[in-house]
Amino acid sequence: MSIQKVLIVDDSRVARVMLMKSLPKFGWTIEEAADGSEALKKLQQGSFDLVFLDLTMYDMDGSEVLKRMKKLHIDVPVIVVSADFQQKMREQVIGLGALEFASKPITSEEVEEILDREGLK
Numbered sequence: 110m111s112i113q114k115v116l117i118v119d120d121s122r123v124a125r126v127m128l129m130k131s132l133p134k135f136g137w138t139i140e141e142a143a144d145g146s147e148a149l150k151k152l153q154q155g156s157f158d159l160v161f162l163d164l165t166m167y168d169m170d171g172s173e174v175l176k177r178m179k180k181l182h183i184d185v186p187v188i189v190v191s192a193d194f195q196q197k198m199r200e201q202v203i204g205l206g207a208l209e210f211a212s213k214p215i216t217s218e219e220v221e222e223i224l225d226r227e228g229l230k
Contacts, residue, residue: 112158112229114138116185118148118174119163124213128161128190133217145169145177152183159229161215162207164191164198172198175205188223190215 115137119125125141132139140155142148146168148160164171171189178185189202192213199210209223223229 112137112224114140114155114157114159116140116142116148116151116157116160118142118145118160118166118171119190120144120166120168121163124163127214131215131217131220133221145171145174148174149177149181149183152178152185153181157185160185160187162187162189164189164202164210165193172202172205175202175207179206186227186229188215188220 112135117125117128117139119128120143122143129139140151142151144166148162162171162174171191175187187207189207189210190213191210194210194212202210208227211219211223
């Protein structure tokens with residue numbers, strides 16, 4: 110699978126910009142969502158190849174976004190990126206369908222490793 114279009118979901122504008130700057134330079138089209146509700150709307154309206162999803166957000170957390178994606182049959186690979194890395198939470202989001210749970214700040218090397226491991230490059 111070749112990634113063309115990416116959605117970054119985080120309620121912090123600074124965190125979204127930092128993530129964009131740390132992504133590998135693959136020429137991806139990147140869109141942003143400032144919360145879970147906006148992310149779900151964008152995912153329903155458009156076609157995305159990969160989602161970077163924050164775990165802790167005000168309107169709905171990343172776990173809830175994953176649950177709703179499943180209910181809505183939105184099948185897009187998701188990498189959860191959070192400053193609050195806990196093994197229990199990692200297991201939960203993987204169980205909800207996320208590919209990976211990575212700590213903030215994620216580096217371009219870590220992104221490339223995940224994409225290689227998941228066959229998404």
